[in-house]
Amino acid sequence: MNITKEDLDKVALSEEEYGLIIQGLGREPTEVELGILGSLWSEHCGYKHSKPLLKLLPSKSKRVMVEPGEENAGVVDIGDGLVVVMKMESHNHPSAVEPFQGAATGIGGIVRDIFTMGARPIALMNSLCFGPLSQVHNRYLCNGVVDGIAAYGNCLGIPNVGGEISFSECYSTNPLVNVLCLGIAHEGELVSSSAGGEGNLLMLAGADTGRDGIYGASGLASRTFGGDQELRPTVQVGNPFLEKLLIEACLELARTDWIVGMQDLGAAGLTSSAIESAAKGGCGLDLDVLKVPRREENMTPYEVMLSESQERMLLIVKKGYQDRVKALFDHWEVPSVVIGQVTGDGMAVIREGEEITAEVPVSLLSSPPLYRPRARKPSWLGEVQSFDARSVPDLKPRQCNPTLLQLLSSPNIASKEAVYRQYDHQVMNNSVVLPGSDAAVLRVKGTRKGLALTTDSNGKYCYLDPFVGGVIVVAEAARNLVCSGAEPMAITDCLNFGDPEKKEVYYQLRECVKGIARACRELQLPVISGNVSLYNEARDGAIYPTPVIGMVGLLDDVSTCCTTSFKDEGDLVFLLGEVLSRDEGRDGLGGSEYLEMSHGLVRGRPSIDLALERRVQRCLLEAIRAGLVKSAHDCSHGGLAVTIAESCIAGNIGFRGGISCRLEEQPEGETKATSADVRLDSVLFGERQSRIVISLTRSALVKLSRITRKWRVPLAFLGEVGGQYLVVEGYLDLPLARAKKSWKGGLPRALSGNA
Amino acid sequence: MYLAKVYVILKPTVNDPQGLTIKGALHNLGFSEVSQVRAGKYIEIKIDGDGMDKTRERIGRMCHELLANPVIESYSFDLEKI
Numbered sequence: 022m023n024i025t026k027e028d029l030d031k032v033a034l035s036e037e038e039y040g041l042i043i044q045g046l047g048r049e050p051t052e053v054e055l056g057i058l059g060s061l062w063s064e065h066c067g068y069k070h071s072k073p074l075l076k077l078l079p080s081k082s083k084r085v086m087v088e089p090g091e092e093n094a095g096v097v098d099i100g101d102g103l104v105v106v107m108k109m110e111s112h113n114h115p116s117a118v119e120p121f122q123g124a125a126t127g128i129g130g131i132v133r134d135i136f137t138m139g140a141r142p143i144a145l146m147n148s149l150c151f152g153p154l155s156q157v158h159n160r161y162l163c164n165g166v167v168d169g170i171a172a173y174g175n176c177l178g179i180p181n182v183g184g185e186i187s188f189s190e191c192y193s194t195n196p197l198v199n200v201l202c203l204g205i206a207h208e209g210e211l212v213s214s215s216a217g218g219e220g221n222l223l224m225l226a227g228a229d230t231g232r233d234g235i236y237g238a239s240g241l242a243s244r245t246f247g248g249d250q251e252l253r254p255t256v257q258v259g260n261p262f263l264e265k266l267l268i269e270a271c272l273e274l275a276r277t278d279w280i281v282g283m284q285d286l287g288a289a290g291l292t293s294s295a296i297e298s299a300a301k302g303g304c305g306l307d308l309d310v311l312k313v314p315r316r317e318e319n320m321t322p323y324e325v326m327l328s329e330s331q332e333r334m335l336l337i338v339k340k341g342y343q344d345r346v347k348a349l350f351d352h353w354e355v356p357s358v359v360i361g362q363v364t365g366d367g368m369a370v371i372r373e374g375e376e377i378t379a380e381v382p383v384s385l386l387s388s389p390p391l392y393r394p395r396a397r398k399p400s401w402l403g404e405v406q407s408f409d410a411r412s413v414p415d416l417k418p419r420q421c422n423p424t425l426l427q428l429l430s431s432p433n434i435a436s437k438e439a440v441y442r443q444y445d446h447q448v449m450n451n452s453v454v455l456p457g458s459d460a461a462v463l464r465v466k467g468t469r470k471g472l473a474l475t476t477d478s479n480g481k482y483c484y485l486d487p488f489v490g491g492v493i494v495v496a497e498a499a500r501n502l503v504c505s506g507a508e509p510m511a512i513t514d515c516l517n518f519g520d521p522e523k524k525e526v527y528y529q530l531r532e533c534v535k536g537i538a539r540a541c542r543e544l545q546l547p548v549i550s551g552n553v554s555l556y557n558e559a560r561d562g563a564i565y566p567t568p569v570i571g572m573v574g575l576l577d578d579v580s581t582c583c584t585t586s587f588k589d590e591g592d593l594v595f596l597l598g599e600v601l602s603r604d605e606g607r608d609g610l611g612g613s614e615y616l617e618m619s620h621g622l623v624r625g626r627p628s629i630d631l632a633l634e635r636r637v638q639r640c641l642l643e644a645i646r647a648g649l650v651k652s653a654h655d656c657s658h659g660g661l662a663v664t665i666a667e668s669c670i671a672g673n674i675g676f677r678g679g680i681s682c683r684l685e686e687q688p689e690g691e692t693k694a695t696s697a698d699v700r701l702d703s704v705l706f707g708e709r710q711s712r713i714v715i716s717l718t719r720s721a722l723v724k725l726s727r728i729t730r731k732w733r734v735p736l737a738f739l740g741e742v743g744g745q746y747l748v749v750e751g752y753l754d755l756p757l758a759r760a761k762k763s764w765k766g767g768l769p770r771a772l773s774g775n776a
Numbered sequence: 777m778y779l780a781k782v783y784v785i786l787k788p789t790v791n792d793p794q795g796l797t798i799k800g801a802l803h804n805l806g807f808s809e810v811s812q813v814r815a816g817k818y819i820e821i822k823i824d825g826d827g828m829d830k831t832r833e834r835i836g837r838m839c840h841e842l843l844a845n846p847v848i849e850s851y852s853f854d855l856e857k858i
Contacts, residue, residue, distance in 0.1 A: 260793035
């Protein structure tokens with residue numbers, strides 16, 4: 022075979038890698054072998070640029086039963102003989118090409134990752150980033166993605182319990198679509214994905230194989246693409262009703278002892294699922310592409326092996342049980358067929374009838390070269406970080422009302438109801454706290470327990486300071502769970518970055534991962550699964566470095582869960598955690614939504630004190646468990662004023678208080694505001710970390726202050742719940758209805774192009 | 777006045793779950809001779825056109841921009857004067 026640079030480009034392999042292949046095989050590869058190697062050595066399947074970094078992430082805790090990379094998803098023990106299975110994955114590139122089907126098949130893929138392990142999927146969540154909705158193409162992408170998620174998820178009958186959406190110019194034409202699925206299983210019913218036992222059979226179940234998505238892993242997800250026209254034939258179309266049948270058939274199969282393993286077909290199709298199973302089991306395999314049911318005629322072995330047709334599963338069936346497995350799948354009207362067998366010689370043999378088209382050692386396929394690219398701190402970083410708040414004028418008191426309304430209606434902060442109401446978030450009847458709160462809460466049927474789930478990202482913070490941004494994303498996700506009364510348990514992450522072969526991008530990736538690792542260690546949280554999406558670049562260069570954190574937490578008693586809404590007239594409102602500060606760079610303006618919206622600046626440096634963060638979270642959790650807290654809302658995007666407004670809107674009740682721009686710390690940790698010189702915009706709209714707005718009845722105060730003193734956490738009085746106005750004396754005075762209208766109307770207006 | 781009859785169908789290599797479902801249902805009803813079903817949509821548009829050529833061009837743009845999703849679907853149309 023005469024290999025040209027063009028052939029190698031097609032499978033995203035470099036000339037050096039081609040050299041390694043020849044060395045490993047002792048000869049030139051065939052076309053099929055080259056395609057298989059290209060896919061498995063791609064970033065998407067092989068993690069060749071990210072693996073050394075991912076090892077930095079802690080992955081163990083008392084609860085962790087399956088660590089990242091061992092199986093399709095991570096597993097944590099929640100007691101009562103139950104385990105939770107969780108994973109998040111990106112479908113950015115397919116969604117950029119065809120938003121509806123790209124997002125829909127993203128849901129299909131992540132759900133398969135969960136039920137492959139024998140767990141029933143019980144919740145979906147998604148984290149989405151788009152370019153500004155003022156551009157028609159971004160509206161098309163956003164509407165298409167949301168429709169696709171809704172269509173597929175709703176057909177499956179799995180609730181979509183929340184997530185997040187953010188907008189920034191850097192995501193124009195390169196949207197981020199990260200989808201998370203959570204499943205639950207009895208401990209004994211977990212299924213491995215590894216193949217083993219010479220003579221056991223490989224069965225393919227589900228949809229017929231067509232020419233969908235060929236080059237998906239190596240083509241779309243492993244390099245940058247400008248003109249997307251020629252990549253379009255790779256679009257996959259999903260069939261959620263078939264997936265639903267697959268779920269039921271596979272879960273029934275998981276309860277038998279007829280199989281040794283199960284593996285879904287995702288990126289790089291049959292190639293990656295078969296080879297990964299063999300690699301995990303330390304065995305070989307022999308499969309015949311002629312036995313694979315086709316949807317189209319004249320498909321080559323290459324196309325069959327690399328097709329990314331959806332809704333297919335590979336089953337590793339014990340010898341002699343194939344007829345029983347087939348009968349089980351027939352019952353669910355899902356086709357299944359034997360396509361090959363497990364061998365003991367460690368070779369992957371792909372044949373077309375009698376003719377062998379590929380014969381490669383599994384060990385070569387499953388050990389892609391690993392790269393540690395050179396990193397370089399971006400030269401522009403120092404400039405964007407140097408931000409002097411004095412260079413922008415402070416707010417005048419009369420500007421406070423309009424600024425708050427403007428922030429409330431900006432798509433990044435406004436209510437996401439227009440999106441999540443399209444998702445069925447209550448099917449299965451487990452949803453206790455619905456979308457729109459800091460975290461969703463689900464009950465665990467048959468127990469008193471509850472699971473809290475959230476996703477978090479902040480590309481802007483990570484752009485301004487990759488390390489600190491990485492720390493903050495983890496801290497904020499954990500804070501969201503704690504606000505709902507849950508103990509954070511485990512993390513799944515999606516690392517969305519640009520081209521890692523650019524030194525500046527690799528620097529961002531490395532620093533973000535280090536930041537995530539640091540926060541995980543401090544907060545004692547393991548990363549149990551995840552995925553990496555690199556080469557996210559569009560017209561104007563790389564996206565913001567955007568690690569997305571999905572986090573699950575546990576409530577021992579779901580009835581103690583806490584929400585963000587203010588509840589009753591006369592309740593007292595406090596700010597728990599970090600208080601106003603005059604320190605340079607800690608005014609919370611750097612990287613804030615306010616600074617970008619009102620002054621058009623993406624500048625400054627976010628900051629966080631992890632030790633304080635940990636104490637704030639422990640303190641709040643203890644207070645919620647003691648039944649002292651009636652509402653808790655993480656103070657994040659938009660700062661204190663927006664947080665208070667959201668708690669008012671959620672509870673449909675007003676607030677009256679005074680936030681003075683002054684501070685004075687008392688030795689006990691309890692703080693009351695006095696003395697001048699903190700900026701008004703910093704007080705109302707600055708985004709400092711480790712802060713939570715809580716409300717409680719007056720009688721709970723003594724007990725609460727005992728807990729805050731114990732944890733050395735500052736507690737500042739803000740005001741009282743009541744009335745139908747949002748009042749901060751001297752600065753804000755708005756009818757609640759007006760704030761609500763801005764907050765609810767912002768996103769629908771932007772989505773329809775009338776912003 | 778013109779009448780355009782627009783046909784939109786998934787491209788040949790694109791998976792067609794609707795067609796597969798119809799095929800399965802036909803088989804269940806005993807029409808076992810059916811070997812393939814592809815499902816698409818048919819749209820009628822009445823239009824005050826400015827000549828055949830101009831109208832053809834306008835309908836083509838409608839197909840490209842809205843009626844079909846050119847990433848996964850192909851379209852064709854007949855145009856007649858009424």
